[in-house]
Amino acid sequence: MAISLKPIHGTSIPKDTDAKDTDPMPRSSANPMSPTDQRYRECLDNARRVCAAGTVPTMLVIGGPEMAAVRCNEPLAALLNRPRAASRDESGPSLLPGGWTAVAEALRPLYVDEGDAAAADRPQSSLLSLPTDPPLSLRAAPLLVDGHVVGVLASATLDGAIAQMAETMRAEVARTTAARSRFLASASHDLRQPFQAMRLFLDALTSQVDGNARATRTAGMLANAMTAGEQLLNALLDISTLDAGTVEPDLQPVSVDALLRSLAEEFRPQAEEKGLRLRVHVPDVAGGAVTRSDPILLGRIVRNLLANAIRYTQRGGILLGLRKRDGQWRIEVWDTGFGIPQDKLDVIFDEFHQLTNPSRDPTRGLGLGLAIVRRLSVLLQAPIAVQSRSGRGSVFAVTVNRLEGEAPADTPTVGVHADGGPSGVPLDGMRILVVDDDSMVLSGLLLTLESWGCAFVSASNMREVFAAVDGLEGPPDAILTDLRLPGKVSGFDVIDRVRKLFKADIPAVVLTGETAPESLLEGQRRGCAFLHKPLHPGELRRVLEEVRGDRKAGS
Secondary structure, eight states: OOBOOOOOTTSOOOOOOOTTOOOOSOOOSSOTTOHHHHHHHHHHHHHHHHHHHOSSOEEEEESOSTTOEEEEOHHHHHHTTOGGGGSSOEEHHHHSTTTHHHHHHHHGGGOOOTTSGGGGGOOSOEEEEEOOSSOEEEEEEEEEETTEEEEEEEEEOHHHHHHHHHHHHHHHHHHHHHHHHHHHHHHHHHHHHHHHHHHHHHHHHHHHSTTOHHHHHHHHHHHHHHHHHHHHHHHHHHHHHHHTTOOOOOOEEEEHHHHHHHHHHHHHHHHHHTTOEEEEEOOOOTTOOEEEEOHHHHHHHHHHHHHHHHHTOOSSEEEEEEEEETTEEEEEEEEOSSOOOGGGTTGGGSTTOOSSOTTOOGGGOOSOHHHHHHHHHHHHTOOEEEEEETTTEEEEEEEEEOOOSOOOOOOOOOSOOOOSOOOOOOOTTOEEEEEOSOHHHHHHHHHHHHHTTOEEEEESSHHHHHHHHHTOSSOOSEEEEESBOSTTOBHHHHHHHHHHHHTSOOOEEEEESOOOHHHHHHHHHTTOEEEESSOOHHHHHHHHHHHHHHHHHHO
C-alpha cells in the first residue's frame, strides 16, 4: 500500500539542519522553492519523524533507488553498526557497501507514478533483506506526493524484528553465560585456595600451642571465624553457579530409599549431639523406590533440608520419610522445631532470610540453604512444598517421579564428611605423593602430613611429579593431588600416569574447589576419594587412615 505523507498546513515545521541531507527534487533557478518543492520537503520532514520514532528497525529511502539518500533510525543503525546513520542521510552504497545493489533491485518495482500506464501493476509493498547477521527483513512501501513516488519507507516485519531481537538476545545470553562460567570456575577454585591454606596453617599452629590455654582459645575463635567464612563462600558460589545455568543434571535411575538411609546415617550423629532423635520411615517396595534424577543434586536438596531441621529443632526429633502419592515419590522431612508463620512460607526461600536469627549469628546458619534448595528443585523438576504451624514444627516435601523397571546405579556420596573423630590408625611412615600448584596450600599440606609422621614427596606440575617419584624405591602408599593443575593437566592425569608408571592401583585422594558433578563422577570411576576445598585436616586424616587400614587388611 502506497504511503502519502501530507504536510501539516499552518504549522511551522523545523527544517532538518544536517548539511548532508540530500534533496534530489529538481528546482527551477527562477523559483528555488516552488509550492511543489515545499510540499515535497514537508512530506520528507514528516517521513523522517516517522522513521526516527519507530521502535523497530526502520529505513527511509529518499529519491530513486540508483541515487538514493538513506536515513536509518537508531535500532537499524545499531544493527548495521553505523551509529551516525541515525542522525543524517547517507548514500545507499556507503551505508550498505556490497549490499545496496540487491536492495535497489527490490525497490525498483515500487517506483511507478500513479499517472503511468504501469501504475496498475505496481506492487503495494516489497520485501527487502538487509545483510545483517542474521539477515533482517524489511517491508517497504512507496511515498507519494501528488501521485509521484519520491521515496520509500521500510520497517522491519513483525516476524523479522522478533527473530532479530531473539537472535541478539540468544547471542548475548550465550556470551554472558560463557563469561560467568569462566568466572565461576576460576572463582570457585581461586577463592577456596587461600581458605584452604589458612585452615592447614591454623591446624599446624594449634598443634604447636598445645598447653597454652590463652593461645588455644584464640586459635579456637579464629577457627570459628574461618568456618563461617568458608560456609558463606561455599553457599554463595553454589547459588551463583546455579543462577549462571552452568549446572547440567546427570539424570539416571536413583534408589531413593538407599539415598535416604545413607543421609540418615550421615546426620544421625549431629542430631544425637543436640539430644534429638532422627528416625527414617521408608516403605518396603519390591525392587526398591526408584526415580530418575541426579543423585548428587537430589542428595543435596535432602541434605540441606535435614541440616535445617536439626539446626532449628531444640527438642523432640526429626523424621525422614518416603511415601507414594499419585504415582510419584514424596520425600518428607518432619521436625518439631520453631515452625513457620503462614505469611512467611514463601519468603523463607529467599536469600539470607532467617526467621529466628535477627542478630545474623553465623553459627545458626546463613539463610542460603533453602535458596539453594529452591534452585535445585527447579533444575531437577522436583517441586518443593512446605507446611508448618508456629511452635509445633514443619514438614518439607520433595516430589519426584516414580521409575519402574530400571535398576538404579550405586548412589554416589558427595565428598567425605567430618561427622566423627579419627579412628586412631597411625600414619607414621606412610609415603604420600602430594601435588598442588598453589605454594601456600602445598606448604600447609606438607606441614600437616609432617605432624602426622607421614613421609612425602611433593610436586606442583607433571614434570616435577616424575622427578619426585624417580627416587622412590616403590609406589607411594597414596596420591594426594589437586584437581586443577597448570596448563591442561588435571589431577586425574597425575593419578593415571603414576599408576601406569608403577603398574599399581595406588589409592588416590583428589582435592578440589569445584563442585561440578561430572568431576566427582570421573573421580569415582577411578576409585578416588574426593575432598572439597576448603577441607578440614580431620577429613584428610580420616581418608588416609582408611587407605592405610585397607592396605594393612589386604596385606
